[in-house]
Amino acid sequence: MATKEYFRQWAREHREECRESCRCWREQHREYFKQYRIDHQKETAEYWDSIREKQKAYFKIHYKLNRSRYRANGEKRRALLRNKPSEFIDIDQLRKDFKGRCAICGKNVPIGKESIDHIIPIARDGANIYSNVQLTHFACNRRRGAGRIPAQTRLQLV
């Protein structure tokens, strides 16, 4: 405590001197700091660049595998906007209900290729609830379009 007080006192009395020595020291190390900043920026830029690629790749894979999950959230919102009953459709549950098979073509649906098909489309005031959805391939669902081929019902399948 005494030492701290002493230094404070000293700095107050030698304010100009303190400033001068600081300035002097900075002046002498200017190049060093400049270089340090450049190196540091270069290092972090490289780091962020490498991470960015990894992040992109990670997100790409993650999105591919969870595409139907992202979509499920979107569908829920869409139905809610139309004041229709809506619940979060868990793709794993749907997978279990349909034994992993596509309701349109009947073949196995690999992870990441699934789609939640609305038997009565949301665009035609269908609800986003389990009794109105079926598991399909994304490709099958798209091929079928909205009502071009009559949608199978869950009852027919089970």
Ligand SMILES: [Zn+2]
């Ligand atoms: Zn299919």
